[in-house]
Amino acid sequence: IKAMCLKPITTLRVLFCKQQLNELSKHISYINECGYKIILSPIDIYDYNDIDYKILLEKSKLIDNCSVFFQDSIGNFKDKEIDNIINMSQLFSANKIAIFFHLKNSLQFGMHNMIKITKSFLHKIFICCSLKGICEINSNLDSESVLFYLNQYYLKEYNINNLLEISEQIFQKISEKHFNYLNNNFISAKNNCSNKYVKYLKEN
Numbered sequence: 496i497k498a499m500c501l502k503p504i505t506t507l508r509v510l511f512c513k514q515q516l517n518e519l520s521k522h523i524s525y526i527n528e529c530g531y532k533i534i535l536s537p538i539d540i541y542d543y544n545d546i547d548y549k550i551l552l553e554k555s556k557l558i559d560n561c562s563v564f565f566q567d568s569i570g571n572f573k574d575k576e577i578d579n580i581i582n583m584s585q586l587f588s589a590n591k592i593a594i595f596f597h598l599k600n601s602l603q604f605g606m607h608n609m610i611k612i613t614k615s616f617l618h619k620i621f622i623c624c625s626l627k628g629i630c631e632i633n634s635n636l637d638s639e640s641v642l643f644y645l646n647q648y649y650l651k652e653y654n655i656n657n658l659l660e661i662s663e664q665i666f667q668k669i670s671e672k673h674f675n676y677l678n679n680n681f682i683s684a685k686n687n688c689s690n691k692y693v694k695y696l697k698e699n
Contacts, residue, residue: 504531505531505532506531506532506533506534507526507531507532507533507534508533508534508536508564509522509523509526509533509534509535509536510536510537510538511535511536511537511538512537512538512539513537513538513539513542513543513547516547516550516551516554517550519535519554520554520557523535523554523557523558523561524557524558527558527559532560532561532562533558533560533561533562534561534562534563534564534595535551535554535555535561535562535563535564536563536564536566537551537563537564537565538568539568540565540566540567540568540580541571541576545583548583548586549583549586551563552583552586552587552592555587555592556592561592561593562592562593562594562595563584563587563592563593563594563595564595564597565580565584565594565595565596565597566597566599567597567598567599567605567608568599569599569601570598570599570600570601570602570604570605570634571599571601571602571604572598572599572604572608573604574611577608577611577612578611581611581612581615581616584616585615585616591618593619593620593621594616594620594621595620595621595622595623596608596609596612596620596621596622596623597623597635598612598622598623598635598636599630599634599635599636600628600634600635600636600637601634605628605634605635605636606636606640606641606644609622609636609641609644610644613645613648613649622636622641623635623636624636624637624638624641625637625638626638626639626658626661626662626665627639627662627666638658639655639658639659639662639678639681640681642655642658643655643685655685659678659681659682662678663678679693679694679697
């Protein structure tokens with residue numbers, strides 16, 4: 496694998512089902528002994544209860560430089576589920592374990608959940624998103640909206656304009672024939688003006 500990469504692989508993401516929790520220790524210990532950092536990625540987190548979360552926490556404390564990756568695989572995290580994950584994740588943060596959140600936007604809950612998460616954590620967390628929210632299965636949070644929110648409310652300085660230029664180059668041909676993938680609506684909302692005005696400025 497290393498021969499195929501520009502840089503050596505230093506971190507491995509370990510996916511596992513709920514019924515594999517109890518046998519997880521020996522596998523991650525071996526991987527850690529081989530010199531890799533580990534990201535624990537539980538599958539079907541919807542089925543986890545408080546006991547399962549505590550077992551996961553104990554497993555993550557067994558090794559150094561461990562992270563935990565929570566994924567809303569079908570985009571169905573509602574307030575109850577996200578509050579439960581936030582409450583249990585505070586235990587991880589207390590142990591200085593890095594936390595990744597991959598929030599799907601299939602039902603348009605992703606941005607709402609991301610805002611709740613960022614308001615609930617005082618330490619560094621990682622939010623997964625993609626350009627235009629494009630993903631092979633279901634829809635991701637779109638990077639443009641996430642970065643705009645972080646710039647507005649957390650005094651970040653992410654360069655959204657460069658991101659918009661890239662997305663326009665990629666999606667212009669597609670949008671002309673099929674979909675409205677251009678950034679007019681986002682730009683108009685960002686600058687508090689009509690999308691017709693944005694279109695006019697871009698065409699003239």
